[in-house]
Amino acid sequence: MDFNGTAAVVTGAASGLGAATARALAAQGAKVAIFDLQAEKGEALAAEIGGVFCEVNVTQDDSVDAGFAKARAAHGQERILVNCAGVGNAMKTASRSKEDGSIKHFSLQAFDWVIQINLVGTFRCIAKSTAGMLTLDPLANGERGAIVNTASVAAEDGQIGQAAYSASKGGVVGMTLPIARDLSGEGIRVNTILPGIFETPLMLGAPQNVKDALAASVPFPKRLGDPQEYASLALEMLRNPYFNGEDVRLDGAIRMGLR
Template sequence: MELKGKAAVVTGGASGLGAATARLLAAEGVKVALFDLNAEKGEAVAAEIGGIFCQVNVCDDASVDAGFEKARAAHGQEAILINCAGTGNAVKTASRSKETGAIKHFPLDAFNMIIQINLVGTFRCIAKSAAGMMTLEPGEFGERGAIVNTASVAAEDGQIGQAAYSASKGGVVGMTLPIARDLSGEGIRVNTILPGIFNTPLLAAAPDNVKAALSASVPFPKRLGMPEEYASLAVEMCRNSYFNGEDVRLDGAIRMAPR
């Protein structure tokens, strides 16, 4: 796919992996719209790259619809969608208090929240974006669009307390190939990245010794991943028209231990 001049939507684009991807797309001449809840950071990144910010909650149909309407009014129909919006928690399925012996289970509302944001929110944006991409005139080889999703290595080797997170990210991996097949007749490609331990705002507040331990757990290179490395792969998945239906780990060969 020729990137220059295309329109793109990046969810979770106000920081971390999404912001790095938005910056790289803009550097390639792509018109970028950022979907995020954080208006202050989103507006700042949008101003930096000459893009547009849309305050969007990926769990809400009306909010997502309004975001796409605003983005398309400014840039035209997007040919690229990068899904980076997501969150996580760490709660055991059932646990016993060391102090009192009391037993409790994972609150189902907290479990469902992670599924709704990471899995359903991703699918919601895919479905609505793909419907719009189908209106585009096909380019070379009949291509109309490219979609990149963000899962996690936790989809394959989730740690203690990651039942909800792993389930949500495993769902993203599991739906990648069926969606790629659903959309193949329309010339829309779908791929997913499974990042390992990346230096994103999620880890920004972690003590240096924690970051050092995490870095040491990576076989090579022994450091945290950089958002720019995620962005590089995401953009290549858009550029390379033979990249389709794939789930790719980007993790320095790490395989997560139970804890």
Template sequence: MEVSANTPAVVTGGASGLGAATARALAAKGAKVAIFDMNAEKGEALAAELGGVFCKVNVTSDEEVDAAFAKAREAHGQERILVNCAGIGNAIKTASRSKEDGSIKHFPISAFDFVIQVNLIGTFRCIAKSAAGMLTLDPLDENGERGAIVNTASVAGEDGQIGQAAYSASKAGVIGMTLPIARDLMNEGIRVNTILPGIFDTPLLAAAPQNVRDALAASVPFPKRLGVPSEYAKLAMCMIETGYFNGEDVRLDGAIRMAPR
């Protein structure tokens, strides 16, 4: 699908980091971008910069997601592009012993569930609702293409570290559902792909001490640096614009394979 002037697009988690870079890349091609995010201050500012629309939305809520799609479609029309970047993480061991007093505790189930609700079910919620809307569109070309969806997983979905049980499970779920969803939508001309980012220089890492950032960069085989959001955006654009790109999960990680810690 060629991204051109006035192509409607939605980017979840679009107010910062990977999502913001992708929103900018889409807007640079002329797309009309709707930014879904919880951060109204950053989201409104970026939407104004790009000539798009901001929708405050919690992807765990059916009602908020429905309202956000309705607002985006009223402003720009039915989206042909969905990029899912909304996500959270935590670091808690499954069970652990206190070094202070030897007491034992386990991963709070509510904390595990919340990560799954945001990263996995929230992603699927947006995919399902967007795809249903795309089905109303006329095909763009002789192949019958109607739309393209890009999801964000993580290298942790394949080699998660200590404390990443919930995060890894959620991202492995995104990886695992990519091909079935692509197959679900194959007769409707909607392509689905997923990016597995490695260690990227996002707002989450911006607050880390420099020595931590340096150590993370040094752990990457090549190039020995953190990934930058514009690199994620380039791959997302490639997935969107390359018509034969479908049902794939692609690592973008400088060849890193995560160690246990």
């Protein structure tokens, strides 16, 4: 797909992997809409890349509908969707306090919060975006659009306390092929990236010794991933017309341990 002049939507684009992808798409001439709840950062990035910011909560139909309406009013119907919006938490399924022996379990509200954003939110944006893509005429190669989702290596190597996060990201991986098959007759491709440990805002607040230990756990290269490396793979998935229905780890060959 030729990015120049093509409308794109990136969710979770105000920072981290989404911001790197929005910048990379804009650098190739795409017209980028930034979906996020961080208005100040989102507006600043939109001004930087000549895009449009849409304050969107991916867990709410009305908010997502309004975001797509604003993006399409500015740039036209998108042919590109990159889903980077996501959250995480950590809690054992059930655990015993070392202090007093009391027992607690993973809050179902906390579990559902992660599922609603990471999994249902991703599907919500896919469903609404591809319904719009179906209104477009196909390009010369028969393609109408392309989607990249963000899962995590935790989808396959979930650690202690990651039940909700791993379930949400495993769901993203699990729905990639069926959605690609659903949309294959309409010329819309779907792929998913499973990032390892990346230098995102979540990691920036971690102590240096923690980041050093995480970097040392990566076989090669022994460092945290650069968001631009994620963006590079996302653009290749969007660009290459034979890339479809795939889930690809981007992790320096790491396999996550117990904790």
